[in-house]
Amino acid sequence: MKANLSMGYNFNSLHTSYDFAYHSTTTEKDWHIFHMHEGMEFIYVHEGRGYAIIDQKIYDIGPRSLVYFQPYQLHGTKVYLDQGGVYARSILSLEPSELYPYLQPYPALKSFFYTLWKSKLTSQIITQLPENNPLENMFSHYHPILNQGANHDLKEEFTLFFITFLQYVKSVWHGQRHENDPITLSKSTYIEKIMAWIEDNYTKEFHLEDLSKELHLSQHYIAHLFHNSTGTNITQYLIARRMRQACWLLRNSTLSIQQICLRVGLSNVSYFCKKFKEYTGRTPLKYRTQKGQTI
Numbered sequence: 001m002k003a004n005l006s007m008g009y010n011f012n013s014l015h016t017s018y019d020f021a022y023h024s025t026t027t028e029k030d031w032h033i034f035h036m037h038e039g040m041e042f043i044y045v046h047e048g049r050g051y052a053i054i055d056q057k058i059y060d061i062g063p064r065s066l067v068y069f070q071p072y073q074l075h076g077t078k079v080y081l082d083q084g085g086v087y088a089r090s091i092l093s094l095e096p097s098e099l100y101p102y103l104q105p106y107p108a109l110k111s112f113f114y115t116l117w118k119s120k121l122t123s124q125i126i127t128q129l130p131e132n133n134p135l136e137n138m139f140s141h142y143h144p145i146l147n148q149g150a151n152h153d154l155k156e157e158f159t160l161f162f163i164t165f166l167q168y169v170k171s172v173w174h175g176q177r178h179e180n181d182p183i184t185l186s187k188s189t190y191i192e193k194i195m196a197w198i199e200d201n202y203t204k205e206f207h208l209e210d211l212s213k214e215l216h217l218s219q220h221y222i223a224h225l226f227h228n229s230t231g232t233n234i235t236q237y238l239i240a241r242r243m244r245q246a247c248w249l250l251r252n253s254t255l256s257i258q259q260i261c262l263r264v265g266l267s268n269v270s271y272f273c274k275k276f277k278e279y280t281g282r283t284p285l286k287y288r289t290q291k292g293q294t295i
Contacts, residue, residue: 072248
């Protein structure tokens with residue numbers, strides 16, 4: 001995997017949590033193992049085709065697609081690259097609670113932002129945006145500005161960038177064709193059924209045999225199909241789902257570490273803590289007490 005992520009900016013020094021990566025490129029098959037973010041994430045695809053997995057559904061993505069992931073939403077992407085092909089995208093992630101106050105003077109924009117942040121959305125992908133659309137020009141324009149490092153105007157520049165970005169997204173959110181319908185290939189349907197079953201059962205002890213009986217497919221076929229289609233195995237996906245819920249509980253409840261361990265379907269606290277640290281880079285206790293954005 002050869003990824004150029006050198007154009008990412010983190011503004012934690014401004015006591016906020018934003019990241020912007022312009023035209024990051026990958027020249028080999030690139031799998032983002034299932035993960036989530038505490039904040040919002042937008043991906044704009046410049047080049048390359050593939051699909052995104054959001055909430056147990058699989059959607060096509062391609063050039064001039066805008067993909068949005070809500071906070072704590074488990075997701076993954078896969079791209080198809082022929083020899084010499086490139087996957088290029090710009091990525092914007094942010095902590096919504098820190099941007100929300102800046103939208104007070106703009107009631108309609110504030111309401112739209114809140115919908116993206118808190119509401120259950122019927123679609124999170126917009127496809128077939130126009131060539132040379134404002135997003136491309138906006139990202140290109142603000143890229144050098146936001147790369148100035150510790151500039152005292154940086155916070156203001158990013159705020160202006162984000163308000164302009166959000167205003168355009170609002171203007172096309174209902175006017176453009178959304179990719180409402182997931183891919184309907186038979187294999188994709190089985191993958192969605194597997195993920196839906198895990199969603200309903202991840203709080204219990206997992207046995208592949210139970211899933212096999214539910215779908216009337218052999219254990220070997222299920223394991224092979226899931227790995228080939230998602231780039232990860234069922235166990236890794238299950239752990240990601242459990243860790244996502246654990247992150248949410250650590251941030252939004254007063255449950256003990258042991259109680260959270262049990263709530264996500266695990267009985268061994270030591271194993272839970274080990275997997276949690278592998279997944280987040282922090283122990284559950286540090287995660288609960290330290291502010292972080294990307295998981």
